[in-house]
Amino acid sequence: MLRFARWFGWAYTAYTFVFILAPIVASLVFSFNADRFPALPLTGFTADWYRATFTDPLIIEAFQRSLMVAIPVASLSTVLGFCAAYCDYRFVFRGKSLFSLLMLLPPTIPAVIMGLGMLSYLSRINIAGEIGAVLISHVVIALPFAMAMIRLRLAQMDDALEEASWNLHASPAQTLWHVVIPFCKQSLIASFLITAAVSFDEFAVAWFVSGLNETVPVRVLVFLQGQVSPVINAIGTVVFSSSILLVAMGMAFSGVGKAKQSGAGGSPA
Amino acid sequence: MSSNTLRRRWPLLLPPLLWQLAFFLLPLLFLFVISFWSISNFRLQPDLTLKNWDFMLSRSAFWSAYGHTWVLALGAAIVTTCCSFPAACSLAFTVPERTRKLALMFLVVPFFTSYLVRVYSWQAFLSDNGIVNALFGVLGIDPLPMLNTNFGSLVGYVTLSLPLVTLVQTMGLAQIDRSLIEAAQNLRAGPVRTLFNVIIPLGKPSLVVGALFAFILAFGDFVAPTYLGGGAPPTLSNLIIDTTKSGQQWPRAAVVAIVMILTLVATSLVAVRLAYGRRK
Numbered sequence: 001m002l003r004f005a006r007w008f009g010w011a012y013t014a015y016t017f018v019f020i021l022a023p024i025v026a027s028l029v030f031s032f033n034a035d036r037f038p039a040l041p042l043t044g045f046t047a048d049w050y051r052a053t054f055t056d057p058l059i060i061e062a063f064q065r066s067l068m069v070a071i072p073v074a075s076l077s078t079v080l081g082f083c084a085a086y087c088d089y090r091f092v093f094r095g096k097s098l099f100s101l102l103m104l105l106p107p108t109i110p111a112v113i114m115g116l117g118m119l120s121y122l123s124r125i126n127i128a129g130e131i132g133a134v135l136i137s138h139v140v141i142a143l144p145f146a147m148a149m150i151r152l153r154l155a156q157m158d159d160a161l162e163e164a165s166w167n168l169h170a171s172p173a174q175t176l177w178h179v180v181i182p183f184c185k186q187s188l189i190a191s192f193l194i195t196a197a198v199s200f201d202e203f204a205v206a207w208f209v210s211g212l213n214e215t216v217p218v219r220v221l222v223f224l225q226g227q228v229s230p231v232i233n234a235i236g237t238v239v240f241s242s243s244i245l246l247v248a249m250g251m252a253f254s255g256v257g258k259a260k261q262s263g264a265g266g267s268p269a
Numbered sequence: 270m271s272s273n274t275l276r277r278r279w280p281l282l283l284p285p286l287l288w289q290l291a292f293f294l295l296p297l298l299f300l301f302v303i304s305f306w307s308i309s310n311f312r313l314q315p316d317l318t319l320k321n322w323d324f325m326l327s328r329s330a331f332w333s334a335y336g337h338t339w340v341l342a343l344g345a346a347i348v349t350t351c352c353s354f355p356a357a358c359s360l361a362f363t364v365p366e367r368t369r370k371l372a373l374m375f376l377v378v379p380f381f382t383s384y385l386v387r388v389y390s391w392q393a394f395l396s397d398n399g400i401v402n403a404l405f406g407v408l409g410i411d412p413l414p415m416l417n418t419n420f421g422s423l424v425g426y427v428t429l430s431l432p433l434v435t436l437v438q439t440m441g442l443a444q445i446d447r448s449l450i451e452a453a454q455n456l457r458a459g460p461v462r463t464l465f466n467v468i469i470p471l472g473k474p475s476l477v478v479g480a481l482f483a484f485i486l487a488f489g490d491f492v493a494p495t496y497l498g499g500g501a502p503p504t505l506s507n508l509i510i511d512t513t514k515s516g517q518q519w520p521r522a523a524v525v526a527i528v529m530i531l532t533l534v535a536t537s538l539v540a541v542r543l544a545y546g547r548r549k
Binding site for chain 2: 005006008009010012013016017019020021022023024026027030079080081083084086087090091093099102103105106108109110111112113114116117118119120121122124136137139140143147194197198201203204208217220221224228232233235236239240243244246247248251
């Protein structure tokens with residue numbers, strides 16, 4: 001009975017992964033399918049949809065714009081996320097839980113509401129409709145992920161490390177630069193990669209505030225509002241590959257190997 | 270020491286604090302403010318009027334959208350919780366820690382990959398002559414309409430939140446003291462009884478928090494109900510988009526947004542109460 005339950009559990013878990021992966025795989029398969037409409041049986045191999053993707057100036061511009069947003073967003077949210085994580089780790093101050101709440105809350109606010117809020121607020125201060133508006137909004141959304149990942153790493157740091165540095169007459173700033181940041185280096189890289197992926201995939205807020213400056217996911221959304229187009233599968237596959245690569249690299253940097261090295265029972269990914 | 274720490278924490282504290290105040294809190298507060306403003310000549314005018322609130326809250330279309338969104342999100346929370354529980358149990362109790370970590374990593378990756386494209390991809394599975402109905406045909410089952418139904422929306426919601434919910438549940442269940450489960454079995458509790466009297470009560474916080482995440486994500490999502498659910502009747506997010514994009518009626522959309530936020534805050538408070546409340 002128990003053995004049966006165990007096998008059932010494993011089969012079910014495998015099925016869960018199939019459910020999660022199915023749309024990603026289907027997108028990959030149909031992106032090479034000759035038929036315009038995604039249906040079985042497959043009608044033949046073609047690279048036409050990729051050719052259409054990479055010759056469409058709107059899509060190329062969108063890719064450039066997405067990169068132009070993702071890189072500054074990743075840098076800025078990693079820096080701000082580190083500041084927030086270190087404050088949460090090191091200092092005790094009044095209103096600290098309120099501070100952490102303010103830092104971590106954005107992902108729980110529905111994107112449509114964030115989009116509307118950003119649109120009305122940023123157009124009031126005349127930034128809406130520009131690429132900078134997307135950048136600002138994406139930092140707000142990505143910062144919590146950066147903070148959470150770096151905070152997990154700081155939790156593994158031995159208090160004595162900083163104290164030793166202070167005892168050796170290093171200033172707090174020197175300690176931060178020579179001790180804390182090197183200790184967090186891998187989680188900083190991980191946070192950079194994952195916040196870049198967050199920005200690269202965010203469509204709702206970007207759709208509200210970007211005006212005519214479409215990023216890749218906004219372009220996909222516009223495609224979706226039109227008729228069925230196999231080009232979406234081709235863009236989708238490119239987007240999937242890049243964000244899976246970013247996140248997988250990020251995960252590799254953040255977790256698995258280092259839990260052992262620090263000794264303390266590793267934190268969950 | 271304390272004055273020293275006080276002085277040197279400002280350079281680190283201020284940048285993230287000011288950023289989130291200026292670009293997160295203020296925009297949300299601003300939504301509240303403009304819900305009392307008016308529109309004249311297609312432009313936003315500072316005002317102090319209740320007519321946006323009156324307009325939205327007196328319409329039956331608003332309340333039917335509200336009810337529809339609530340039912341869908343509640344359904345998503347229940348379905349996702351039930352769907353991920355067996356997998357979470359399996360990952361928490363029957364596999365070695367290395368495998369568990371690897372599996373959790375595989376769960377985190379899709380959470381960050383384009384939800385939009387995944388929803389589009391589901392259309393190919395769920396449409397009337399799509400993959401699932403083709404499989405049904407092979408099995409001799411009559412084709413079922415799935416795209417543009419509430420079932421379609423649910424598939425989208427589960428796609429969105431299943432990885433996160435499974436992650437939360439697995440982490441919660443893995444922390445349960447194994448000896449309690451063994452004790453139950455030594456006292457001759459069967460697997461079903463162990464599940465309902467030991468594992469579920471002890472794992473309750475993670476089950477409730479996971480369900481809350483699923484609820485929040487589904488409540489605010491517009492992609493699944495639009496592209497898998499057919500868009501009718503509209504959800505609250507659809508209402509915000511229509512009101513903002515085609516009507517340019519930002520103040521009215523802000524009313525909907527505030528009602529949504531209040532609903533989510535209230536739901537979260539109830540859920541946290543439910544998850545942690547009855548333990549000392």
